[in-house]
Amino acid sequence: MDKSPTTPAGGIFRRLSNFRKSAPRIRRRMSKKLSSSFDKEQEITEIFQIKETHIPSKPCSVLQIREYIKTDELKKAYVNLLSLRLDIEQKRGALEEGASDVDLVNKETDISMLFDTLKNKIADIVRSSTLPSINKELLGQVVTIVLEEKKKSEMMMGWMEMLRNAVRDGVRDSLKKVPLDKPEQNTSWLAVHLGLLGKAIEDDLKRVTSELLSSYPKDFNVFETYVSCYHEVAEEHLKEILEKVTDAKDYKTLLDFIIRSCPGDLRTDQGAVTLDQDFLKKIKSAYCDRLMENFKAELENIINLERDKVWKMKKTPNTTDEGFLTSQFNMEICQMTASYAQQLKEIDEDHGKMFVRFSLEEIHEFHKRFEEEFREHTRSLLTSDLLDLYLWVNYHITYINTFLLLKEQMQCYRESCLTQVVQLEKDMDEVTQRLRQTLMEHFKTDIKPYINGMMTKKWIKTDEDFTEVTSRIESYSGLCKSMRKPASQSFVNDVHYYVIKEYVSQLMKKKFSCKNSKNEEAADKMRTQWKELRKLFEEMGSSLDWLYPLGNYLSDIIGMENEKSIKDILHPLVSDYPDISKKQMSAVLYFRDNGFSLERHQVINQFNLLKRDTANIIHEHSFFIDMK
Known part of the structure; x- marks a missing residue:
């Protein structure tokens, strides 16, 4: 004793x-x-x-x-x-x-x-x-x-x-x-x-x-x-x-x-x-309340530490052995939840379960506060030098990974706290999606000026703008390797879809029309660039395989010697991409040659017939309908 x-x-x-x-x-x-x-x-x-x-x-x-x-x-x-x-x-x-x-x-x-x-x-x-x-x-x-x-x-x-x-x-x-x-x-x-x-x-x-x-x-x-x-x-x-x-x-x-x-x-x-059971209940409740207060304070402290020790100090995020950018606060939250819940469980089973429910619900408030502070204290990195911009991107990837892990690690409470775990899953999906979307918006802003230079007279003469686009895709390709799945897969797909959509949409703007056999030169350039884009996105692991044939169809149409031969390509184009409109098809033909001809008119008629035949077919993907 x-x-x-x-x-x-x-x-x-x-x-x-x-x-x-x-x-x-x-x-x-x-x-x-x-x-x-x-x-x-x-x-x-x-x-x-x-x-x-x-x-x-x-x-x-x-x-x-x-x-x-x-x-x-x-x-x-x-x-x-x-x-x-x-x-x-x-x-x-x-x-x-x-x-x-x-x-x-x-x-x-x-x-x-x-x-x-x-x-x-x-x-x-x-x-x-x-x-x-x-x-x-x-x-x-x-x-x-x-x-x-x-x-x-x-x-x-x-x-x-x-x-x-x-x-x-x-x-x-x-x-x-x-x-x-x-x-x-x-x-x-x-x-x-x-x-x-x-x-x-x-x-x-x-x-x-x-x-x-x-x-x-x-x-x-x-x-x-x-x-x-x-x-x-x-x-x-x-x-x-x-x-x-x-x-x-x-x-x-x-x-x-x-x-x-x-x-x-x-x-x-x-x-x-x-x-006295009332006395015992009073102590248990007071103990549980104190642990809840401590948990909330620790969550707030996580935000404060990230702000003061990471964002303000411009600290580079850590990397796991697998190469993923990481923060440790997901482990801290999991360990706190498990530790406090176990301490309460040892004195009262119901209080232990109640604390787990509380902690899962409290994380809902935590992630909102975290996002607010994160946006507020990292905004300045966007207007600084390239190193700060690179750090800003890395921070987003770090927290995408962290919240993904937190979602995964909290699955152990699914059986006992189903409602709270389902809500947490929703919260974590939403916060990672917002962080991913912020990255995506930055990517869009970054490549927009160079994408807009496509399908112009300058574009036929030089690869300058296209090189800028591919350079930025390659940069994000390297960054995506430090992002965990499934977020990395979604991000790669988003980048792939956006680049292809913006690239093709330049054809629809009627900024340029080929003359004097320039259509063959434009078709060759498009075919070459499309292959390069395909290679990039395949290396990045895009799952949007259905986008790859489109470039071939369009470059073939643009490069045809006469419009009569175009009708042979219309069927696979409309079959694979049934949402392409008459207006968009006309824009592609305009880029090839803005001159009017009977053959061109026949192409549009053939196109309309194909569209009518596919009108009631439900297609798995949409593409052209998303273009402005």
Whole structure:
């Protein structure tokens, strides 16, 4: 058994229960020490019995009796009180019916006051009976008087209640002596105090078994009374301590002291003594509330640390062994949730589950605050140099990865907190989508000027704008490798779709029309650039395979020597991309040659027939309809 005063003495209530259970064995052992042939009750009765010969025929004065009580000569005081009681009874019997005697009334008042004084004195003796220096002779006089009153009066329960109250007061005095530091003096104040408290209770009860049991009759239930009083006073004391507790660790220490040691129903010979369940519930609730407050504060601290130590300091994000940009706060949140929930689960299963629900819901508020702070404190990176811009992109990828992992790691609570986990999944999907969309918008802004230079006279002569576009795609291709799936796949697909859509949409703007066989040159350039784009997006891992044939169809149409041959290409084009409109088809033909011809008119007619045949077909993809 650990008796270190620096530990919370987990087990004190269990030891109280064990002490009760061991009471019969202890009593039998003590009885054997006293006598091998007499019952303990018989011995006590015979040793402390008052015989009639002990009672003086004439009582001494009231002052003398009071002095006997004051000087601890209780037996002398008591036998004189008995004599005074007999004297009053005799005189009362001699009075005629209805008569009164002032002197007799005064004597009755005196004896009542003297018995009260005697009771108070007995209470003081019993109250201090667990002190290191126990006066067994005085205890013997106490037992003598109580046993005599048991024979002479029906008020025995009043005396026993007085004794129990005295024991409780003595226990209260004993526990008040246990050192108790202030929280500001010692961070381990409660653990130290509870350790000392447990040891004090244990030592006192050992003293009761070794030194007091031999002084009382069996039916006094002295041992059980002490255990019950220690339980009661300890609970009172813990309620007082609770008012000083503010930290989660101290609530946990207090709960460990109670729950891990208290079987819930500590029984005495007189009945059940149970821990106040409202009190226990109050501590559990306070502990749970404190952990919830701590959790919220830790989430806020995560934002503050990212702001002060990462964004403001322009710290480069860490990279995992797999090459993914990473932040650690997802692990911090998961560890906090698991740790706090486990701490609560150990003291109450329902509180543990409640905390998990709370933490999942609190993450909803956290990610909104995080996004606000992130946008506010990284906006300036966009207007700085290229290194800052690169850092801005990396931050977005880092937090995409972090929230993806948080979503994945919280799946362990799906069975117990389905509603909250589903909401968290939705939140994490939305926040990663917004971060991804922000990156996408920046990418669009970045390549827009160069995309707009496509399908012009300059474009036919030089690859300058196209090279700028591919350069930026390659940059993002490298960045995508540091982004986790499925976000990286979605981002690559978005980039692929946007580039192809913008590239093709330049044909629809009628900025340029080929002349003098320029259409063949334009078709060759488009075919070459399309192959380069395809290679880039295949390397990036785009899953939009259905976009690849489009460039071939368009470059073939643009490069045809005569428009009559174009009709052969229309069928696969319309079949694969049924949302292409007549206006868009006309724009492609315009880019090839803006001159009017009968053949061109026939191409459009053929196109219209094909569109009519595919009008009711539901196609898996759409493309041209998204162009302005």
